[in-house]
Amino acid sequence: xxxxxxxxxxxxxxxxxxxxxxxxxxxxxxxxxxxxxxxxxxxxxxxxxxxxxxxxxxxxxxxxxxxxxxxxxxxxxxxxxxxxxxxxxxxxxxxxxxxxxxxxxxxxxxxxxxxxxxxxxxxxxxxxxxxxxxxxxxxxxxxxxxxxxxxxxxxxxxxxxxxxxxxxxxxxxxxxxxxxxxxxxxxxxxxxxxxxxxxxxxxxxxxxxxxxxxxxxxxxxxxxxxxxxxxxxxxxxxxxxxxxxxxxxxxxxxxxxxxxxxxxxxxxxxxxxxxxxxxxxxxxxxxxxxxxxxxxxxxxxxxxxxxxxxxxxxxxxxxxxxxxxxxxxxxxxxxxxxxxxxxxxxxxxxxxxxxxxxxxxxxxxxxxxxxxxxxxxxxxxxxxxxxxxxxxxxxxxxxxxx
Amino acid sequence: xxxxxxxxxxxxxxxxxxxxxxxxxxxxxxxxxxxxxxxxxxxxxxxxxxxxxxxxxxxxxxxxxxxxxxxxxxxxxxxxxxxxxxxxxxxxxxxxxxxxxxxxxxxxxxxxxxxxxxxxxxxxxxxxxxxxxxxxxxxxxxxxxxxxxxxxxxxxxxxxxxxxxxxxxxxxxxxxxxxxxxxxxxxxxxxxxxxxxxxxxxxxxxxxxxxxxxxxxxxxxxxxxxxxxxxxxxxxxxxxxxxxxxxxxxxxxxxxxxxxxxxxxxxxxxxxxxxxxxxxxxxxxxxxxxxxxxxxxxxxxxxxxxxxxxxxxxxxxxxxxxxxxxxxxxxxxxxxxxxxxxxxxxxxxxxxxxxxxxxxxxxxxxxxxxxxxxxxxxxxxxxxxxxxxxxxxxxxxxxxxxxxxxxxxxxxxxxxxxxxxxxxxxxxxxxxxxxxxxxxxxxxxxxxxxxxxxxxxxxxxx
Numbered sequence: 001x002x003x004x005x006x007x008x009x010x011x012x013x014x015x016x017x018x019x020x021x022x023x024x025x026x027x028x029x030x031x032x033x034x035x036x037x038x039x040x041x042x043x044x045x046x047x048x049x050x051x052x053x054x055x056x057x058x059x060x061x062x063x064x065x066x067x068x069x070x071x072x073x074x075x076x077x078x079x080x081x082x083x084x085x086x087x088x089x090x091x092x093x094x095x096x097x098x099x100x101x102x103x104x105x106x107x108x109x110x111x112x113x114x115x116x117x118x119x120x121x122x123x124x125x126x127x128x129x130x131x132x133x134x135x136x137x138x139x140x141x142x143x144x145x146x147x148x149x150x151x152x153x154x155x156x157x158x159x160x161x162x163x164x165x166x167x168x169x170x171x172x173x174x175x176x177x178x179x180x181x182x183x184x185x186x187x188x189x190x191x192x193x194x195x196x197x198x199x200x201x202x203x204x205x206x207x208x209x210x211x212x213x214x215x216x217x218x219x220x221x222x223x224x225x226x227x228x229x230x231x232x233x234x235x236x237x238x239x240x241x242x243x244x245x246x247x248x249x250x251x252x253x254x255x256x257x258x259x260x261x262x263x264x265x266x267x268x269x270x271x272x273x274x275x276x277x278x279x280x281x282x283x284x285x286x287x288x289x290x291x292x293x294x295x296x297x298x299x300x301x302x303x304x305x306x307x308x309x310x311x312x313x314x315x316x317x318x319x320x321x322x323x324x325x326x327x328x329x330x331x332x333x334x335x336x337x338x339x340x341x342x343x344x345x346x347x348x349x350x351x352x353x354x355x356x357x358x359x360x361x362x363x364x365x366x367x368x369x370x371x372x373x374x375x376x377x378x379x380x381x382x383x384x385x386x387x388x389x390x391x392x393x394x395x396x397x398x399x400x401x402x
Numbered sequence: 403x404x405x406x407x408x409x410x411x412x413x414x415x416x417x418x419x420x421x422x423x424x425x426x427x428x429x430x431x432x433x434x435x436x437x438x439x440x441x442x443x444x445x446x447x448x449x450x451x452x453x454x455x456x457x458x459x460x461x462x463x464x465x466x467x468x469x470x471x472x473x474x475x476x477x478x479x480x481x482x483x484x485x486x487x488x489x490x491x492x493x494x495x496x497x498x499x500x501x502x503x504x505x506x507x508x509x510x511x512x513x514x515x516x517x518x519x520x521x522x523x524x525x526x527x528x529x530x531x532x533x534x535x536x537x538x539x540x541x542x543x544x545x546x547x548x549x550x551x552x553x554x555x556x557x558x559x560x561x562x563x564x565x566x567x568x569x570x571x572x573x574x575x576x577x578x579x580x581x582x583x584x585x586x587x588x589x590x591x592x593x594x595x596x597x598x599x600x601x602x603x604x605x606x607x608x609x610x611x612x613x614x615x616x617x618x619x620x621x622x623x624x625x626x627x628x629x630x631x632x633x634x635x636x637x638x639x640x641x642x643x644x645x646x647x648x649x650x651x652x653x654x655x656x657x658x659x660x661x662x663x664x665x666x667x668x669x670x671x672x673x674x675x676x677x678x679x680x681x682x683x684x685x686x687x688x689x690x691x692x693x694x695x696x697x698x699x700x701x702x703x704x705x706x707x708x709x710x711x712x713x714x715x716x717x718x719x720x721x722x723x724x725x726x727x728x729x730x731x732x733x734x735x736x737x738x739x740x741x742x743x744x745x746x747x748x749x750x751x752x753x754x755x756x757x758x759x760x761x762x763x764x765x766x767x768x769x770x771x772x773x774x775x776x777x778x779x780x781x782x783x784x785x786x787x788x789x790x791x792x793x794x795x796x797x798x799x800x801x802x803x804x805x806x807x808x809x810x811x812x813x814x815x816x817x818x819x820x821x822x823x824x825x826x827x828x829x830x831x832x833x834x835x836x837x838x839x840x841x842x843x844x845x846x847x848x849x850x851x852x853x854x855x856x857x858x859x860x861x862x863x864x
Contacts, residue, residue: 327626329675367659397668
């Protein structure tokens with residue numbers, strides 16, 4: 001078993017956007033189990049909301065959440081909120097800031113709550129109605145977009161529904177729209193909803209809430225959600241046995257999200273999956289600027305293609321491979337270099353160990369360690385040593401893994 | 403514009419695929435109805451396919467206004483250079499005129515009846531155009547392009563089922579599906595890179611912008627946004643610049659350590675980045691060396707287009723594996739009011755940048771291997787509005803510039819047979835336009851890009 005510091009750093013990488021300098025040192029005295037419990041018990045943030053209508057609201061929204069996400073305040077609830085943002089997606093690109101703020105409130109309310117209630121709320125959320133074309137859809141001329149994505153991406157996965165279900169779902173979902181008069185609200189127009197029930201996933205439904213219930217009670221639902229959340233937290237898919245076990249517990253809980261998260265994280269295997277995936281764009285951004293005690297410019301996060309409120313499409317951000325690219329490497333090297341000039345000098349006579357600990361890296365390959373050591377030995381001045389090592393560490397292969 | 407993104411910047415840079423992008427290997431899921439373009443073997447067409455706005459074939463077409471390709475009548479333009487015969491040596495620059503470029507101001511149909519009737523306040527005077535033939539002339543500001551020659555004009559490019567939203571049509575052009583904005587979850591240049599890219603390339607296609615543009619999103623091939631930083635961070639430090647030099651030395655050791663798993667993949671990406679950075683630095687250093695030796699530097703305009711083209715020329719000269727560079731123009735083509743003067747300024751800047759690029763390519767012996775194609779999400783309405791401007795349109799005119807034959811290709815849409823939004827009916831789907839360039843210039847099998855064969859455009863690039 002690895003040393004406690006490595007395990008604590010791992011927990012911080014997975015359950016927050018850190019680790020940030022000094023965090024591992026603060027937690028190590030209480031040990032790994034207590035740290036895990038502390039991270040699981042972290043309360044959700046209740047941040048002050050962004051002030052819209054005062055400038056470029058798109059920019060205001062992006063900057064507001066980015067600053068929260070990349071801060072030390074962002075703990076497990078914020079990380080799970082980020083998961084849902086990439087799973088039950090909507091984007092500013094087809095909505096607008098006021099809509100996304102309403103959706104964001106809904107997500108904060110439900111992120112660790114009951115998934116059925118969450119999905120009921122998201123189905124008639126104004127931003128979602130715009131994003132997946134539910135707005136104004138009628139039983140006579142239903143738009144299939146939400147019905148399809150609800151089953152394909154959000155809840156069941158391909159193979160667990162038919163085209164007839166997509167069609168029927170779209171009819172039963174009809175009647176909802178977004179009202180922009182005097183603020184943003186949703187409305188339901190019964191005259192645009194179906195007058196007769198339709199057969200959807202093997203039962204008769206005629207309203208959006210019944211569609212969501214049918215999806216939540218489908219045998220594939222718990223398993224699909226377990227798979228997505230497990231992969232987010234663990235970095236790889238669950239084994240069949242583990243998936244079945246977790247899905248069973250999730251169903252028994254009445255689709256409560258927090259117990260599912262805890263069941264995944266508390267399993268002994270969670271401590272073993274260290275560095276089995278790349279750090280995502282925003283994870284690197286947060287950890288690197290924290291390490292350098294800097295605030296990176298927003299455009300650097302665009303270079304890493306991981307901007308809050310702007311998932312690339314309805315499927316959310318792509319898988320692990322896309323976080324590994326030469327373009328991202330160049331962007332990261334530029335950021336690390338530009339912000340390393342003013343970093344503090346080292347207090348010990350082992351600057352490599354000191355800087356790696358500051359970055360939360362306790363399991364580093366011999367090659368990386370040797371390259372850092374030779375670099376440290378190649379310059380004499382304390383200032384130069386600090387600049388060089390601070391620029392290099394965010395560029396190490398290990399810092400780019402989670 | 404402040405350093406925060408404007409709405410337009412946002413639309414430009416924001417990720418595409420709004421709405422329900424097909425996922426899970428679904429890039430061929432796009433439904434293509436029968437009227438969307440012939441499938442099967444790709445016959446070479448000279449005549450336009452008459453279509454109605456719903457995309458169905460019109461069986462009783464009105465007589466066309468021109469005869470299609472009319473290369474015979476442009477004998478006065480200078481002879482153009484033949485392209486290199488080796489398709490693998492050919493590169494493509496895609497210049498995106500975002501905002502909706504008015505094709506009839508760029509290439510003026512001064513000899514077509516109806517142009518001056520419909521454009522009361524926004525037409526380009528017949529006596530000011532640079533005469534290509536008795537029907538068309540270049541915008542008066544495109545003097546250098548006219549003098550140098552080597553341009554093919556493609557008429558009537560657009561969608562057979564158009565939409566008038568910037569967002570919708572941009573995303574269609576970026577993803578390469580004329581019928582919808584969410585038909586592919588990859589970009590059209592990303593899929594092109596998948597087909598023609600060398601696996602050893604750090605970037606087969608590059609977008610000259612700050613973020614990973616949707617147009618270069620690929621399945622396999624390496625594509626990237628231009629690193630705003632250039633290559634100097636990872637390559638080229640002087641040993642006397644000790645800290646920077648040691649930074650690069652250590653980084654190259656990360657890159658060369660090899661290995662399996664994610665650590666190995668990360669190190670390979672580091673290696674690609676270092677290699678690409680070296681190419682960028684090499685290209686800069688070659689430029690400095692030439693200037694030291696007394697070579698007069700090519701003067702590019704300071705616009706984003708000028709910067710993008712300068713970058714492309716230097717990169718092409720030093721890196722043979724990057725095949726495509728996408729350069730979005732940051733000019734206001736969206737001329738809803740007061741069209742004429744701003745448009746003339748844009749054309750002047752365009753002409754200046756293109757001329758600099760072509761001189762640069764010539765000097766680097768690349769003039770026969772680089773083709774420029776222009777794109778724009780749509781053209782502008784044929785009737786001008788009450789504000790001396792032009793509202794959103796549909797079909798537009800595109801330009802190919804480089805080692806190509808001078809001439810007019812495709813078919814001018816009828817000015818009298820308009821759609822229900824009073825807009826022109828496209829005569830060429832933009833997938834045909836892309837397909838013709840990708841297939842004939844780069845040898846890419848376009849049937850693997852567009853979910854089926856597209857008809858290539860006459861003898862354009864043939």
